[in-house]
Amino acid sequence: xxxxxxxxxxxxxxxxxxxxxxxxxxxxxxxxxxxxxxxxxxxxxxxxxxxxxxxxxxxxxxxxxxxxxxxxxxxxxxxxxxxxxxxxxxxxxxxxxxxxxxxxxxxxxxxxx
Amino acid sequence: xxxxxxxxxxxxxxxxxxxxxxxxxxxxxxxxxxxxxxxxxxxxxxxxxxxxxxxxxxxxxxxxxxxxxxxxxxxxxxxxxxxxxxxxxxxxxxxxxxxxxxxxxxxxx
Numbered sequence: 152x153x154x155x156x157x158x159x160x161x162x163x164x165x166x167x168x169x170x171x172x173x174x175x176x177x178x179x180x181x182x183x184x185x186x187x188x189x190x191x192x193x194x195x196x197x198x199x200x201x202x203x204x205x206x207x208x209x210x211x212x213x214x215x216x217x218x219x220x221x222x223x224x225x226x227x228x229x230x231x232x233x234x235x236x237x238x239x240x241x242x243x244x245x246x247x248x249x250x251x252x253x254x255x256x257x258x259x260x261x262x263x264x
Numbered sequence: 265x266x267x268x269x270x271x272x273x274x275x276x277x278x279x280x281x282x283x284x285x286x287x288x289x290x291x292x293x294x295x296x297x298x299x300x301x302x303x304x305x306x307x308x309x310x311x312x313x314x315x316x317x318x319x320x321x322x323x324x325x326x327x328x329x330x331x332x333x334x335x336x337x338x339x340x341x342x343x344x345x346x347x348x349x350x351x352x353x354x355x356x357x358x359x360x361x362x363x364x365x366x367x368x369x370x371x372x373x
Contacts, residue, residue: 152323157306183360185361185362187362193366194268194354194364194365194366194367195307195354195356195362195364196364197361197362197363200360200361241306241307243362245360249320250295250312250314250358251309251312251320251322252297252309252312252356252358252362253309253323254299254306254307254308254309255306256304256305256306257306257307
């Protein structure tokens with residue numbers, strides 16, 4: 152079965168800073184990797200995904216993520232954060248044979264003014 | 265925009281009670297999922313389904329049953345609710361990207 156690890160439970164940065172949220176996974180087969188965002192009191196919303204091709208994928212609101220097979224990672228980045236980016240971010244792994252989707256424990260991003 | 269509707273939004277029951285959480289999606293997605301969200305655990309997969317009559321076991325299935333009656337409707341059943349099942353429950357539908365409902369907050373006293 153697949154597992155997803157998000158090592159940072161909380162990340163605090165200032166507005167305008169860059170940020171990287173880390174995601175590592177383990178699974179031996181073919182997978183889709185995704186990031187989702189959850190604002191307080193709401194369900195999760197899709198940010199971006201990777202399946203194959205260019206390992207750097209672009210998402211909404213200036214987010215991008217980079218896949219590394221050697222590191223089993225799919226880290227999320229943003230060059231300049233805004234206060235509205237404050238939310239919880241979840242990494243997810245979907246197996247292509249069973250379509251089982253497993254999430255990490257989430258990283259709470261706090262952006263200070 | 266995909267639409268996933270969960271009901272009720274909030275539910276309070278007592279230990280040993282019988283609870284059904286409902287989820288309806290209007291986009292004819294094949295896959296539907298039930299998760300619970302708890303602080304420190306993120307989202308944990310309870311059950312999922314790839315069509316009417318199908319059920320796949322997730323990672324935390326104990327104490328939960330689920331039934332997919334139609335392409336649109338996926339129900340989560342707690343037949344003997346326990347306080348440990350107090351949680352925020354999310355349903356999602358998907359072909360590739362998951363579309364989530366707004367959640368059901370369940371409290372078991």
